[in-house]
Amino acid sequence: MEAVARAFDLGAVLDHVPVPGGASHLVWRLRTTRGTWAVKRLNRSHEQWWVDAYLVSASIQLDAWSRGLPMPRPVRPPVESAPLLADVDGRSWLAHEWHDPVPPSPVPAWAGTTLAALHALPAGGTPNRRPHPVDEWLTWLDEAPGPLTDAVRAHLPDIAEAVALVEACDTTALTPVRTHGDVKPDNVLHTASGPLLVDWDGAAEDHAEWEVTRSALAFADLTDRAAFTTVVEAYESAGGRRPPADASSFAGLLLVCLGGAAWMLWRALGHRPVTPAERAAAGPHSLRLLADLRTALASLPEWTTWLR
Numbered sequence: 001m002e003a004v005a006r007a008f009d010l011g012a013v014l015d016h017v018p019v020p021g022g023a024s025h026l027v028w029r030l031r032t033t034r035g036t037w038a039v040k041r042l043n044r045s046h047e048q049w050w051v052d053a054y055l056v057s058a059s060i061q062l063d064a065w066s067r068g069l070p071m072p073r074p075v076r077p078p079v080e081s082a083p084l085l086a087d088v089d090g091r092s093w094l095a096h097e098w099h100d101p102v103p104p105s106p107v108p109a110w111a112g113t114t115l116a117a118l119h120a121l122p123a124g125g126t127p128n129r130r131p132h133p134v135d136e137w138l139t140w141l142d143e144a145p146g147p148l149t150d151a152v153r154a155h156l157p158d159i160a161e162a163v164a165l166v167e168a169c170d171t172t173a174l175t176p177v178r179t180h181g182d183v184k185p186d187n188v189l190h191t192a193s194g195p196l197l198v199d200w201d202g203a204a205e206d207h208a209e210w211e212v213t214r215s216a217l218a219f220a221d222l223t224d225r226a227a228f229t230t231v232v233e234a235y236e237s238a239g240g241r242r243p244p245a246d247a248s249s250f251a252g253l254l255l256v257c258l259g260g261a262a263w264m265l266w267r268a269l270g271h272r273p274v275t276p277a278e279r280a281a282a283g284p285h286s287l288r289l290l291a292d293l294r295t296a297l298a299s300l301p302e303w304t305t306w307l308r
Helices: 002-008 048-066 108-118 134-143 147-153 156-167 208-219 225-237 247-268 276-306
Strands: 013-019 026-032 035-041 086-088 091-097 176-179 188-191 194-197 204-207
Touching: 002 026, 002 035, 002 086, 002 091, 048 176, 048 204, 108 176, 108 194, 108 208, 108 225, 134 147, 134 156, 134 247, 147 247, 147 276, 156 247, 156 276, 176 208, 204 208, 208 225, 208 247, 225 276, 247 276
Parallel strands: none
Antiparallel strands: 013 026, 026 035, 035 091, 086 091, 176 204, 188 194
């Protein structure tokens, strides 16, 4: 932690404690002679695609901060390998000001207005994420027969249905935005001065309609129609475009489940350089995402009525 504090010019370390809850990255509360900070050790890849995606996310985060979005102040290290990122002993770190949390309260309306503010950021390029075709999934599974791939194989009908739905979407009718990408209750820090949006690592180009429905479902815990409606109506009242009442509005959620399950499957099969513990955890994580995909496909007819 002393090296991390030096990298961000945070002052001398007084103490540090781990912050529970992070599934993807480890976070500590770091207290120094210059204040209290949240420091995050990124679980990153060193492949070029990760670096490219990170540069986009950092640009969006800095733009959002400059425009007054409700978020903690990010700390820029004096010597940057990339914006906001500091490399310490072969690891990559981020830091932002610490805010003491208070007990959470429901904030669906806040989520809707915050999404509208995010979607007012200057747009970049057109999002171009596409799902992996079923043939690619079959190749991965055929290369490594075993209990995990047998379990994944049972989800192939769901994967095929979801891929077809995503590919059938007319994305030219959707609204491209540069945005946080993961606005959900877990990423809202409740403070005495109000809610703050944290965990900007996945900020990227997206379609506004897809993010609105993903976030609305997250704040509705998939089943609370009133909370879902509150998010969407607050978004619309703040100037956002209401997503159309058809299955295409939920294609972004299907794409997230498909992409996440594929990524975790690669890690579980040894296609990515990860630790033994990370590899062991990746298989169950992939199956959880595929279970979420099955739930989403079954729920699409009902969710579509919520947008009418």
